[in-house]
Amino acid sequence: MGSRFDITVVAKDSVDGNKNISLAVDEISRIENLISSWKPDSETSKINRNAGIQPVPVSPELYQLIERAIGLSKLTDGAFDISYASMDNIWVFDGSMTQMPNRSSIASSVTKVGFQNILLNPQDSSVFLKKKDMKIGFGGIGKGYAADMAKKFLIEKRVPAGIINASGDMNTWGKQPNGEPWKVAITNPMNKNKTFALLPIAQGAVVTSGNYEKFVNFKGKRYSHIIDPRTGYPSSGIISVTVFAPKAELADALATSVFVMGKEVGLNRINQMPKIGCIIIDDKGNIFTSKNVEIEN
Numbered sequence: 001m002g003s004r005f006d007i008t009v010v011a012k013d014s015v016d017g018n019k020n021i022s023l024a025v026d027e028i029s030r031i032e033n034l035i036s037s038w039k040p041d042s043e044t045s046k047i048n049r050n051a052g053i054q055p056v057p058v059s060p061e062l063y064q065l066i067e068r069a070i071g072l073s074k075l076t077d078g079a080f081d082i083s084y085a086s087m088d089n090i091w092v093f094d095g096s097m098t099q100m101p102n103r104s105s106i107a108s109s110v111t112k113v114g115f116q117n118i119l120l121n122p123q124d125s126s127v128f129l130k131k132k133d134m135k136i137g138f139g140g141i142g143k144g145y146a147a148d149m150a151k152k153f154l155i156e157k158r159v160p161a162g163i164i165n166a167s168g169d170m171n172t173w174g175k176q177p178n179g180e181p182w183k184v185a186i187t188n189p190m191n192k193n194k195t196f197a198l199l200p201i202a203q204g205a206v207v208t209s210g211n212y213e214k215f216v217n218f219k220g221k222r223y224s225h226i227i228d229p230r231t232g233y234p235s236s237g238i239i240s241v242t243v244f245a246p247k248a249e250l251a252d253a254l255a256t257s258v259f260v261m262g263k264e265v266g267l268n269r270i271n272q273m274p275k276i277g278c279i280i281i282d283d284k285g286n287i288f289t290s291k292n293v294e295i296e297n
Contacts, residue, residue: 001032003143003167009154010161010177020159024150031146034062035138037085044136048085052132055121063125066118069141072253073115076269079260080253083129084229085137086112091234093214093225100218106232113229144207144252147171151248164248171205171248189240190285197279205248209255210240222283226259235259237283241266244277244293254278263288 007024011017037044043058050056058066069082088109090101117130129136138145143166150164151171161174163182172182181202185195189210199206211224216234223234241258245251254276258266263280270278270290277293 001028001036001143001146001166005146005167006163006165007150008163008165009159010174011159020154020157023157024154024164027150027153028146031142031149034059035065035142035145037135037137044138047127047129048135051129051134055119055124055126055128057124057126060125063120063127065138065141065145066127066136067120068249069138069253070115070118070120072141072250072257076254076257076261078115078230079228079257080140081113081115081229082136082138082141083113083115083118083134084140084227085135086110086131086133087227087229087232090232091216091223091225091227093216097216110229110232140256141249141253143167143169144171144205144248144250147205147248166248169205169207169248169252170201172201173203175202186242186279187240189281196287199244201244204244204246205251206242206244207248207251207255208240208242209259211235211238211259224259226256228260235262237262238266238280239283240279240281242279243270246275250276 005028007021009017009020011020033039033042035044036042037048039045043062047056072080090105090109112131112134119128119130147164147166147169148171151173154162155173164171170184175181181200183198184201184206186197188194188196211226214225216223221236223236226235228235238259241255243251243255258278263282267288267290270276278290279293280288
């Protein structure tokens with residue numbers, strides 16, 4: 001998935017532990033082969049090749065993942081949208097950009113984006129992208145889903161505790177061998193070598209999205225690599241969002257969505273959702289938390 005996965009399990013010995021870690025790796029690879037738009041033989045690639053042409057019957061697993069993704073798009077007013085993959089890549093965050101793209105280029109980049117144009121048919125479990133050259137991608141939800149599935153698989157194998165870390169998408173179950181809950185450090189985006197909080201996490205997931213590594217500055221304003229799929233413009237005003245949720249898939253999608261929705265709308269939406277917590281750090285270093293999160297420094 002172009003991402004680093006770190007897998008930790010509690011086991012009786014290293015042989016048992018390594019066996020279970022290998023099983024988790026196999027499950028993650030299975031998910032990648034299902035959802036990757038880079039693999040030409042994946043079901044996702046087949047959907048994209050047939051955009052504007054015909055519906056594509058897919059496995060129940062992929063169908064249900066896309067169905068949940070559309071639900072998240074509705075929940076976030078389109079701030080999360082797997083059809084973001086249709087966007088023209090006119091923003092570059094490798095340091096080579098010297099000026100903003102022009103307005104017409106930005107406007108045209110999102111003409112094929114829109115979750116409303118992803119049509120699902122439950123009768124034959126098919127997916128149809130209405131517009132020619134439209135694409136879907138799971139960059140905002142795939143790592144979290146893979147972490148959830150690896151965790152589920154290991155729990156079924158009676159692994160008592162562990163952590164699936166999908167490039168910062170942390171998914172835990174059980175407790176440490178000393179009986180204490182797993183703890184996650186939240187990076188200080190103003191100084192990546194420091195943390196500003198250490199929080200316990202039990203039987204759930206925590207995902208942090210940050211723009212402190214990929215961004216551009218124009219006329220004193222910072223633009224994040226996280227782009228609003230509705231407008232084509234990068235998000236601004238926030239440099240870090242951390243979301244706590246029962247599943248990494250949900251936390252993954254919401255972390256990106258809050259970036260796009262902004263501090264006020266994002267916190268308001270999170271506060272309406274049960275069992276979801278959020279920490280936001282704005283571009284001035286101010287910290288904001290949802291109503292059910294308490295930080296102990």
